[in-house]
Amino acid sequence: AAAGALLAIWLMVRGLARSHEATGGKLSAPPPADPGTDWTPVVVIAVLALLVACVAAELLRSGWYWSGGTQVVVAVALGVTALATAVQGSGREAPEPAPSPAPTYVSPPCRSGGDSDECARSGR
Incomplete structure (x- = not known):
C-alpha cells in the first residue's frame, strides 16, 4: 500500500511539473500540441x-490463501x-492537419480580354 501511494504521488507531481513546463510557467497559455x-x-x-x-505468490506459499x-x-x-492503458495509448491516431484557410476574394475574369491590370483600372 505504501509503495502504491508513493508511486501515485510521484505520478501526480510528475504530471503537474510536466504541465507547468509545457506552458512555460504562464497561466493563460494555450494547451500544447500533442507531445x-x-x-x-x-x-x-x-x-x-x-x-x-510477487507478494501474492509468497502469501500463497506461506498458507495465507x-x-x-x-x-x-x-x-x-x-x-x-x-x-x-497501453492499448489505448498505442491506438492513438495522429492529429489531423489544420484545414486550409478559406480563399480570399477572387475577382471575376476580365471581359475585355485584357490582363488583370487593365480590369483593375476599369472596375470590372
Whole structure:
C-alpha cells in the first residue's frame, strides 16, 4: 500500500511539473500540441502489478490463501489496467492537419480580354 501511494504521488507531481513546463510557467497559455504517448504511467502500473503478484505468490506459499487470493485479484486488475492503458495509448491516431484557410476574394475574369491590370483600372 505504501509503495502504491508513493508511486501515485510521484505520478501526480510528475504530471503537474510536466504541465507547468509545457506552458512555460504562464497561466493563460494555450494547451500544447500533442507531445505523443507518455509510457511512464503504464510502466509504473505494470511494475506495481508485478510487485503485488510477487507478494501474492509468497502469501500463497506461506498458507495465507485468502490474503494471497486477494492479492492475485489485485495483481490481475492492475495488469489489465496496464494493458488497457497501453492499448489505448498505442491506438492513438495522429492529429489531423489544420484545414486550409478559406480563399480570399477572387475577382471575376476580365471581359475585355485584357490582363488583370487593365480590369483593375476599369472596375470590372
